[in-house]
Amino acid sequence: MKKRRKKNLPLNFTERSKAKVSLICSIVVLVLLCIVFRQMDQMFVKQEAEKEQKRQEEEAKAQAESREVYTANIAAVGDNLYGSSLYASGQSDTTSSWNFDHVYSQVSAEIQAADLALVSQEALFTSNHDEVSSSDTCAAPTEVGDALANAGFDVVEHASEHAFDYGSSLIDNTLNFWSTNHTNVTPLGIHSSQEEAGQLKVVEVNQIRIALLNYTFGVNSDSFSSGDSYRIDVFDKSKIDSMLQAARESSDCIIFCAHWGEDADTSPSEFEKQWAVYLMQQGVDVLLGSHPRTLQPYGTLSDGQGNEMLVYYSLGSFVSNEESLERLLGGMAKFTIEKTVDGEETTVSVTNQSLEPTVMHYNYDTGDYGVYMLADYTDDLASSHSVRYTVGDSFSVQGLQTEFDTILSENVTPSTVTTEITDSSADAEGSDSQTDNAENSGDGSTDESEDDSYEDSGSYDESYDESYDDSGYYDESYDESYDDSEYYE
Template identity: 35%
Template sequence: MHIRSSIKRGFAILLAGATILGGCAKVETSRYDVLSSAYETDAATTAEKTTQEVTTKKTVTPTEIKLVMVGDILLHENVHASALADDGTYNYDHLFTAITDEVKASDLALVNEEVILGGKDLGLSGYPMFNGPFEVGDALVKAGFNVILQATNHTLDMGKTGVLNNINFWKENYPDISYLGINESKERYDNYIYTYKKGDITVAILNYTYGTNGIPIPSDMPYIVNVLDKEKCAADIKRAKELADFVIVCPHWGIEYDTSITPDEEEWATFFADNGVDLILGAHPHVVEPVRWVEGKDGHKLLCYYSVGNYVSGQDQNKTMLGAMAQVTIANDAEGNVSIKEYGVQPLITHKQRGYKKLAVYRIQDYSEELANLNYVSSTFTWAYCKELAKEVFGELYKD
């Protein structure tokens, strides 16, 4: 009885207290209730943020871009002769047989089209004022090249007519092929940045020449060719970095027939590294030059192929017969950072025999001393010479 009575009294007291509080329209909340409510609110907010982070965090798609580049398509008259058929037509497909499979297997296939393709109406010509037929372009496309580098010292050999003919050929016949380094308008010169996207990687490529062999740039078309100029290059690179994860510059630079790295090349390579370029693919000297890593400010490093030499020519120095294909694989990591995964070189040999009908290009491993004895260059030209030069220039990158 005592216990039951106590419970009744306690309940009555609590009920009275609740009635009084209710009459005052005031509800007191315990400290536990406040902490519990705050915890639940924080937990809900945290859960919401976590959900948002999981939802918004980008999933990186593992991606690789395989790139190749070959050097100068230098169309001397004997190169044209090798392409001339009995019916008077030209076909240059035979020049690319040795590399077509690898070129077609690549995502980006670059070639330095040393000579302007102004068409036969302007007359085909070799050194010193070159002009090539459109059939060369047909052969490049058939071989699998999709990026044509055209800023060279021979760009203006046929004047602005040659350049415009060349541009119109690409636009009318192969609109999916990208030509770099020459421009039909100021708008293109000021704004065009070539980009290639695959998976989660975007690559930008820029092309410039040191000059045009003293031929004045047309006053009414000052934008016709991209010339190496630090202000212009820096501006282009800045825009390229805004558009792409990886930036490549293809400069036409160096000293002809010099297999060493020149001070001018070093200066430009450092400039490009300072501005955040990731890869340099150089051309112009008609001979191969070393491949080196170059460090710029803030520790940024780029890979530089100083020169991949000639791809094909009618030149007659032993060292101009050896060229190379640059081979680079660009990849991303789990965080989306893009860099060079692998790189190498494939040495190439230009082979020409008397009459030039058998002019061809071989991979160095497919060549032989028997072929070297037939190569109409000099009595001192040998397969062994080519292998030694490749070792001297490329070091461990070339494995005999």
């Protein structure tokens, strides 16, 4: 009997529909599974990313917490040297006490706003009013020191050509005055003993240790001998090198106050420029100049080898009885010292540097005496200034501003000589004694002699707002250091 082979019969409609539905369902399930797995994968990746971000944030937070930044805002002015009429303005008809707070009342807010304020006080102090003098030899009443402290000054520079006018006695009187009456004030440049002369002055401001040094080009007195050399800090390379080494080892920042330069010269002398480059190479962070009685330019020196220094060649006269527009115009230097501690690494930088003009005002008829920020000075005050009897209408707010702009626009070329710097300048003796009673002298004469070794090829730009080009060796923009590495081999 033959077997009958069955033929493949086609699926009916229902069966075909069920097959299609089954296939579609399978595909849908696969798609859904893919979506689910993809979402799970994305969720996992996202979770890992969130964990990594959180870890990085925690690390950044921990690093930020360990990274500490400290700042100290510094202000500094030039010479504080009174004439006889200024002394008279602080005397009382009814009492024996004198007071000079009025001289600084218009600028005390600026001084007190700084974390550390410095001033150059040339005449040393005496408590005997009969010894007060402002002629070739200078002695100031202790009340001037009181006024400086009351105005907000923290550091007083005493190394100057007048520091030995009365021998050692006023040095001791001055140091005793500060230690007895104003212990918060740090005097610089004069010393009571050989031991004290070798001790570096370091002040701590907002957890920043600042080393302070103050040197003068020389003294006027012929009686100053080698036995007195420890009494006053006079430019001496070996001594300065020793103190700078100690400063580098024990401080975060070094401020060097230099009493130097040519009288009434708005350009830095070769002596200034040589020492400026040398001090920059030795690690000084800020250099503050005084003595010329006039302003000089400022900026940032750099040798391209990691050394950089902010230098104010001269801050001019702060308080005086001078009789010319140039000598009545001064400057208040302002800058910020920033210390950053990041783990075991500590860095220090000087930022926000500026120079704001000041003007010394006096009116002999009304007895008004005081120093102003030029920004606060008015034409009415200028028109009442007694210096107009000498210089005429040229003394005005605009005239002062123009002089300020002209001085600061000068092209200063750094010195290329640092290996043969001298310990004292050629005019160390008798270079600039302030005229006594300038208001009575009537001539307003000054010594305009210049250092023949100084060559100024720069131009003067009446518009100080525009930066000048000095072949890349000096930067008046104050934001970036120039590269003068070719000068230092």
